[in-house]
Amino acid sequence: MKNTDWKKKGDAVFAGTYSRFPAAMVRGEGCRLRDADGREYLDFLAGIAVCSLGHCHPAVTEAICSQAKKLMHVSNLFYTEPQTELAELLTANSFADRVFMANSGAEANEAAIKLARIHSGKGRFEIISLSGSFHGRTLATVAATGQPKFHQGFEPMPAGFVHADFGDSEELEKLINPTTCAILCEPLQGESGVRPLTPEYLQKIRSLCDKYNLLLIFDEVQTGMGRTGSLFAYEQLGVTPDIMTLAKALGNGLPVGAMLTRSEIAASFTVGTHASTFGGNPVAAAAGVAVMKTMLADGFLEDVRERSAYFIQRLEEVAAKFPQLASGVRGSGMLLALVLTEKGIEHGTDIVQQLFERGCLINFAGMRVLRFIPPLTVSREDIDQLINELSEVLGEVG
Incomplete structure (x- = not known):
């Protein structure tokens, strides 16, 4: 079937929660995708920062197929080899020594929210996040998200979440009160326009957490797993969180998320306090192990930084x-952005559409920047091709 056939079939059965490009993707390899009409695309979206090793990476594909032949699912009532190995790799290469496995970034953030509340004790439940943040689509993570457009139609939002102005540590401190238990932030805000939090600002947030006995939660769902040039973004910032959440690139396309923390905090999660039927599923975990081993190989992250x-x-x-x-x-x-002027912003959506028509995939993030989140394996030649197409489009627009 052709793209038009798949579009017609999909529009007849899907809830209308996505504005989709008129293409049905059927194959992928590296930084390239191919649709049902046989057209090839240069992918600088990577499934929204998910396929960080590129599409159908051989090591990940082999791990998935091999594990699927042995064991698909048993639930977390039992131990499995892939899940344990993945947790070992995560703790050995981070500040943490305990892991909770989930299926997505929103679920990992839900786990972090619940852990922060139960660990902080009765009467301390409020979490401060930042304007412009994005933490997920569940009701709790939407409430934590500092963008009112995601709240519309779902009010009243769950209680216990307040938002501080981005970059204003003094205003943030004024929001801290006896009910506050944690501060939640992304080291670099992706969805609102690729907005970095400066090391100085993050260090101030860390000092406020220490001063008021609060937990610092880093949402590294998008920034983690090599996306910013180190395995985790916090490593570059001189600030260590108490809890960190991961997902997206952890499975290179399979749904897997993780919440990481230290033993003394994790101890507040006891049997029955939190759970996930599919979390750390053997097949997804096997993919995660392959991803971790690939990214930890000598020279991989150095090459990412160079490119x-x-x-x-x-x-x-x-x-x-x-x-x-x-x-x-x-x-x-x-995780890069071309920041647009007011005139550029007027054409943002059209620029993305024109690039799509030229066979290049990017997106318009926060209605203010062109965001580029290609596979970490992207080549200089791929970058040059994207830049050439982008320049031609901007030349036509401008």
């Missing part, structure tokens, strides 16, 4: 060439 520097340079060239449309570049690793 990131090249990508930033090329994007800066674009910004300099089209100052009427773009004002600069921000982000780190392979």
Whole structure:
């Protein structure tokens, strides 16, 4: 069947929660996708920062197929080899020594919220997050999300969440009260426009948590797993959280999430306080093990940083060439944005659509930047192709 056939069939059966491109993707390899009409696309979306090793990475594919032949699911009433190995890899390469396995970023954040509340004790339940943040689509994680547009139609929001203005540590401190138990933030906000939190700001948040005996939760669902050039973004910032959440790239396409913390905090989760039927499923966990081993291999993250520097340079060239449309570049690793001017913002959606028609996939994040989140394995040649197509589109728009 063709793209038009799949679109017609899908529109007849799906809830209308997505605005989809008119293409049905049928195959992927590396940084390339192919649709039902046989058209190829250069993918700088990576399933929204998920397929960080590229589509159908051989090591991940082999791990999935091998595990699927042995054991698909038994629930967390039993131990499994892949889940245990994945937890060992996560703790051995982070600040944490305990892991709770989930299926998604929202679920990992739900676990973090519940752990923060139960660990902090009776009467302490409120969590402060930041304006512009994004933490998930469940009711609790939507309430934690500091973007009112995601709240609309779902009010009243669950109680216990307040939002501090982005970058204002003094205002944040004023929100702390006897019911506060934690501060939740992304080291770099992805969905609201690739907005980095400075090391100084994060260090101030860490000091406030220490001063008021609060837990610091880092949502690294998008920034984790090599996306910013280190395995976890916190490693570059001189700030260590008490709890960290992961998902997206952890399974390179299979649904798996994780909440990481220290033993003394994890001890507040006892038998029956939290659970997930599918969390750490053997097949998803096997994919996660393959992802971790690939990213931890000598030179992998160094190569990401080197190609990131090249990508930033090329994007800066674009910004300099089209100052009427773009004002600069921000982000780190392979989570980058071309910041648009007011005129550029007017054309943001159209720029993305024109690039799609040219066979290049990006998105318009926060209605203010063009966001680029390609596989970490993207080549210089792929980057050059994207830059050439982007330049032609901006030349037509401008």
